[in-house]
Every structure is written in structure tokens, then in C-alpha cells.
Amino acid sequence: xxxxxxxxxxxxxxxxxxxxxxxxxxxxxxxxxxxxxxxxxxxxxxxxxxxxxxxxxxxxxxxxxxxxxxxxxxxxxxxxxxxxxxxxxxxxxxxxxxxxxxxxxxxxxxxxxx
Amino acid sequence: xxxxxxxxxxxxxxxxxxxxxxxxxxxxxxxxxxxxxxxxxxxxxxxxxxxxxxxxxxxxxxxxxxxxxxxxxxxxxxxxxxxxxxxxxxxxxxxxxxxxxxxxxxxxxxxxxxx
Numbered sequence: 001x002x003x004x005x006x007x008x009x010x011x012x013x014x015x016x017x018x019x020x021x022x023x024x025x026x027x028x029x030x031x032x033x034x035x036x037x038x039x040x041x042x043x044x045x046x047x048x049x050x051x052x053x054x055x056x057x058x059x060x061x062x063x064x065x066x067x068x069x070x071x072x073x074x075x076x077x078x079x080x081x082x083x084x085x086x087x088x089x090x091x092x093x094x095x096x097x098x099x100x101x102x103x104x105x106x107x108x109x110x111x112x113x114x
Numbered sequence: 115x116x117x118x119x120x121x122x123x124x125x126x127x128x129x130x131x132x133x134x135x136x137x138x139x140x141x142x143x144x145x146x147x148x149x150x151x152x153x154x155x156x157x158x159x160x161x162x163x164x165x166x167x168x169x170x171x172x173x174x175x176x177x178x179x180x181x182x183x184x185x186x187x188x189x190x191x192x193x194x195x196x197x198x199x200x201x202x203x204x205x206x207x208x209x210x211x212x213x214x215x216x217x218x219x220x221x222x223x224x225x226x227x228x229x
Binding site for chain 1: 147149151157158159160161164205209211213214215216217219220221222
């Protein structure tokens with residue numbers, strides 16, 4: 001199994017508070033991704049990174065920011081949490097240099113915003 | 115825009131029987147990969163099988179195989195000798211190479227294997 005961990009695994013927070021989710025990999029892969037999974041929508045990309053300090057937006061990036069200061073860590077920050085951000089968040093990684101971008105996923109973080 | 119569609123929200127199969135999950139996609143790429151992921155109740159996303167579009171031979175991984183019809187843009191997953199542990203949500207996915215290889219997922223098919 002690919003070495004990907006996410007922390008925390010569960011979090012309950014209040015509307016308006018900032019929240020940071022962490023993804024850590026031990027595979028030295030170049031690409032890292034944050035997705036959210038909601039009923040009826042499948043998984044949707046929030047942001048991704050193609051290297052240290054190199055990030056780009058996905059289709060549902062409003063209200064989220066990311067940072068990658070080291071190859072192994074990719075942080076997702078909800079600047080001011082809202083109830084619509086209640087979701088399950090997945091981090092994924094993929095290998096550099098491969099055409100197919102096969103992705104390996106972390107265990108997920110369940111976030112509840114009250 | 116790249117799309118992936120799974121038209122079967124739920125399916126069920128008896129243990130030891132065979133079931134086929136459907137997926138259609140649309141892409142402008144000339145070469146690409148397609149994937150099936152499994153998500154059991156534990157929520158972990160697990161890669162089941164991959165198919166390269168240039169390869170005419172359908173991919174096989176133990177009891178899992180695909181029927182890849184490139185002209186029809188169809189990519190179905192066949193599970194043979196179904197086991198109770200195959201109960202899960204199954205997602206078809208295709209990378210968007212213009213956006214860092216992000217995966218475009220279908221809506222998923224919830225498969226129940228009954229004893």
C-alpha cells in the first residue's frame with residue numbers, strides 16, 4: 001500500500017473557524033491532490049500540487065487554500081468553515097513521469113461543520 | 115469537457131455469480147488510461163484495474179476484468195465469482211491530462227453481494 005496518511009481522521013468544527021487538514025506521503029511522488037466526496041457528486045477536485053510551492057485550483061476551490069512547502073506534505077485550509085464544507089476529504093498522490101497518473105488515496109478525513 | 119458516466123446507481127449479485135458494471139466516457143485525448151476504483155464501507159479508495167487505450171487486449175486482475183470498447187467509449191468492469199468482500203461502491207475514472215492528471219470520476223455504482 002502507498003504510504004499516505006491524513007490527519008485528523010475526524011473533525012467537528014463550528015461555522016466561521018479556520019480548519020487545516022494534513023496529507024503526508026512517504027512515496028516521494030510529485031503530484032498531490034485534494035478531493036471532496038459528497039453524496040450525488042462523487043469525488044471532485046479541490047486543489048492539486050505538481051511540486052513544492054506549485055499548486056493549482058480544481059473545480060470546487062472556493063473557500064479553500066493549499067500549501068506545499070515540502071514534497072511529503074500537502075495542507076488544505078478552510079479559511080472560514082461553512083456548513084456546505086461538511087464532507088469527506090481525500091488526499092491522493094500520483095507518480096511523476098508516468099503518463100497514466102494512476103492515483104493512490106489516503107484514508108479520508110470526515111469533517112463536520114456545525 | 116471530459117466526462118465519465120455510470121448509469122447504474124445500484125446493483126446486486128449472488129455470491130459466486132458474475133456481474134458487469136457499466137461506464138462510458140468522453141475524451142479528446144488520443145492515448146489515455148481508464149481506471150476502476152473500489153470503495154468499501156471502510157471508505158478507503160482502492161485501485162482495482164487499469165486499461166491503456168492503445169492496448170487492444172482487455173486488462174485482467176484475478177477475478178476482475180474489463181471490456182474496453184474504444185470506438186464506443188465504453189469501459190465496463192466484470193467481476194467473476196463474486197465474493198461478499200466485493201460489496202462496495204465502484205467508481206470508473208479517467209485522468210484529465212490538462213489539469214495535472216486529476217481524475218474525473220463517474221457517479222459510482224453501489225454493488226451488493228448477497229449470500
